[in-house]
Amino acid sequence: MRITLCVLLAGLSACTSMVPRKDIPYPLSNRESGDPVKVVSIPLPIIASSPNEGVTSGALTAFLIHDKQDEINTLLAPQVNYNPNFGTTATLYGAFYPTPELFWEFNLSKSTKVNDDVEVRFRDTTFFNNKLELNGFAFYSTDGSARFFGFQSSSPKEGETNYADQEFGFNVSAGYKIGKFYQLVFGERLKGVNVMRGAIPSLPFIRDRYTPNDVPGIDGFTAHAQRLAFVYSTLNSPHMPTFGGYAKVSVENSLKVLGSTADYRHYEVETKGFVPLDDARYVTAFRLAYNQTLGSSVPFLERSILGGETTLRGYGRNRFIDNSYFLLNLEERIRLFRWEVFGVTADWEMAPFVDLGSVMKSLAEFKSGSFEFNPGLGVRAVVRPNLIGRVDVGWGNDGPAVFVGLGYPF
The missing domain is CATH 2.40.160.50 (membrane protein fhac: a member of the omp85/tpsb transporter family)
Structure with a gap:
């Protein structure tokens, strides 16, 4: 319930939740995770500019999931932004570090143009x-x-x-x-x-x-x-x-x-x-x-x-x-x-x-x-x-x- 509340309010303020490990499926949590799992959600504005793309603006929420040592081993970041050349873009990015020897990430993104x-x-x-x-x-x-x-x-x-x-x-x-x-x-x-x-x-x-x-x-x-x-x-x-x-x-x-x-x-x-x-x-x-x-x-x-x-x-x-x-x-x-x-x-x-x-x-x-x-x-x-x-x-x-x-x- 607390994690749901964090998602709903992420656009307004950051919050820290302690979520039962069973409620966070693999790979968001893993054997290095504590129980409960510390989850910090941080809303951030997006203001970016580059020579090819031009100016992009929008917002994201970074969900930072911690392990037993209170280090971040999972990042999940949904975002929505706008660029005059590409229209509205929805993106979901994830990075996972289950152990120091293992790493994987994904990025899913789609623009209207x-x-x-x-x-x-x-x-x-x-x-x-x-x-x-x-x-x-x-x-x-x-x-x-x-x-x-x-x-x-x-x-x-x-x-x-x-x-x-x-x-x-x-x-x-x-x-x-x-x-x-x-x-x-x-x-x-x-x-x-x-x-x-x-x-x-x-x-x-x-x-x-x-x-x-x-x-x-x-x-x-x-x-x-x-x-x-x-x-x-x-x-x-x-x-x-x-x-x-x-x-x-x-x-x-x-x-x-x-x-x-x-x-x-x-x-x-x-x-x-x-x-x-x-x-x-x-x-x-x-x-x-x-x-x-x-x-x-x-x-x-x-x-x-x-x-x-x-x-x-x-x-x-x-x-x-x-x-x-x-x-x-x-x-x-x-x-x-x-x-x-x-x-x-x-x-x-x-x-x-x-x-x-x-x-x-x-x-x-x-x-x-x-x-x-x-x-x-x-x-x-x-x-x-x-x-x-x-x-x-x-x-x-x-x-x-x-x-x-x-x-x-x-």
Whole structure:
């Protein structure tokens, strides 16, 4: 009865309930849950803006379900928002952490105009005495705000076009630990892409300006690729690292004989590091990455891409596309204070950052003058050990960009 009352009043005020465990089915509760289960509901406004989507406003209620240690191991967040381009959107998001070794999440979303999204993701490291890690991601989505400006780092703002990027498929991987710090990863990826008219009427449709000969893949494509990666990691947490280093070398191969639209290969090298000071009140975080795509008639969305909330935060998603990219991210994560709100303890962080990156045909055509320099500032609420809410504001040559989301950018 109390949880029902919380649902009815969530739009007006937050409340904390102690609910019998039998009344909360799996996976909302699990063997790590107490009895009764502590449930905190927090209503929040939604005000977000990004270069591609524009301004979005609405409201959500976050239901935070705690375990025996009074840590959050389940998040359920229904929300409703409005965007002039997509109309009204209803979304249900869930994240579940039954144990430190197991994680899965889902997102269900439907807009009155163009957009929709169905995603399920999991990570499980419980096999073979925690030596085998399995990851899976299945998805079906349509994004009516997608943009294409042309290839190369010099692609002008005036070349901007819009389309609806409809994608469906899966991505699975298995990683086996070798010793304490090394991991060998095998992966399989299948993705189908349809390119349709988008939701931004003020911009030209991509196929009205470009042809399939100019831009392979704009009439749709299929990618079926196999991946091999070697990983080194001394990070103290897979989700919220404050100390350690990470390095990955990977190669991915796409073949027509296995169903892909074109033959091509991806090569990637990535390093990350986290250096704490003053008992991790200050954490210097950096990432350095190089990506290269080799092949002929490679679909435009399968090439090396920069732009968006995890790469160049001064631009919208997929702003720069070419055969290669070079990327450097540097930020200082500063814990300002620790605050308990509605029985939930959160670390509030400020994160000044700099993103530096460029796309190019190959590393041999590296030109320092082609690099984008994106300074910015982030604000994060960190609820350990699992949840991070963040707002990042970056500045690029196209103007400021604002991103709101979950998780660290890297």
